[in-house]
Amino acid sequence: DAGVIQSPRHEVTEMGQEVTLRCKPISGHNSLFWYRQTMMRGLELLIYFNNNVPIDDSGMPEDRFSAKMPNASFSTLKIQPSEPRDSAVYFCASTPFDYNTGELFFGEGSRLTVL
Amino acid sequence: KNEVEQSPQNLTAQEGEFITINCSYSVGISALHWLQQHPGGGIVSLFMLSSGKKKHGRLIATINIQEKHSSLHITASHPRDSAVYICAVKNGTASKLTFGTGTRLQVTL
Numbered sequence: 001d002a003g004v005i006q007s008p009r010h011e012v013t014e015m016g017q018e019v020t021l022r023c024k025p026i027s028g029h030n031s032l033f034w035y036r037q038t039m040m041r042g043l044e045l046l047i048y049f050n051n052n053v054p055i056d057d058s059g060m061p062e063d064r065f066s067a068k069m070p071n072a073s074f075s076t077l078k079i080q081p082s083e084p085r086d087s088a089v090y091f092c093a094s095t096p097f098d099y100n101t102g103e104l105f106f107g108e109g110s111r112l113t114v115l
Numbered sequence: 116k117n118e119v120e121q122s123p124q125n126l127t128a129q130e131g132e133f134i135t136i137n138c139s140y141s142v143g144i145s146a147l148h149w150l151q152q153h154p155g156g157g158i159v160s161l162f163m164l165s166s167g168k169k170k171h172g173r174l175i176a177t178i179n180i181q182e183k184h185s186s187l188h189i190t191a192s193h194p195r196d197s198a199v200y201i202c203a204v205k206n207g208t209a210s211k212l213t214f215g216t217g218t219r220l221q222v223t224l
Contacts, residue, residue, distance in 0.1 A: 042201075042214050042215075042216050042217065043201065043203070043212075043214040044214075045211045045212060048211075056211065058211075059211065089156060091158060093158075103148075103160045103163045104148065104150075104160045104163075105160065106150075106157065106158040106159065106160070108156070108157050109156050109157065109158075111156070
């Protein structure tokens with residue numbers, strides 16, 4: 001299996017631009033998570049999907065952030081407009097089990113720099 | 116006080132040493148994860164446990180629910196074990212994982 005695939009691996013953009021991060025979970029996994037990692041705050045859950053439905057988006061920092069999962073094999077995290085404080089590494093993870101019991105499989109991350 | 120605290124924050128060991136990383140948490144949990152993050156940035160799930168002990172190769176994870184404490188042990192450590200080890204807990208009533216700040220391990224020859 002190819003694992004969780006994220007793109008792009010690196011993105012440098014200017015403040016105000018739209019950023020779209022993409023994730024392909026492992027086939028058959030029914031739960032998908034977007035995390036953000038910064039030096040100051042460590043890892044934080046942004047949003048969690050189960051069977052393509054957003055279950056918990058309370059970690060999404062503000063309206064500039066949105067996430068979609070149109071089908072079981074694809075999800076996007078969009079930031080519009082981007083700000084320098086959004087600079088972080090964004091991880092996507094998936095699990096084949098119920099979130100209460102499942103091991104997480106992480107992608108390699110997308111490193112975002114907003115100038 | 117953070118809900119999840121790890122110790123030590125930084126750890127340097129010589130190859131072959133037995134290593135213990137500790138994780139204490141302050142809430143009731145349904146599961147605890149140990150994650151490994153290498154310098155390249157990728158995160159790998161090492162263990163997910165809710166009771167007792169799990170072993171995988173040279174790695175052993177234990178959890179004591181009553182004491183709200185978990186340990187990750189590495190036997191016969193090797194330089195390739197150098198990484199940040201992160202503890203994360205899932206509160207039984209919440210969908211989020213709460214992460215510790217990580218323990219940075221450096222194993223030298």
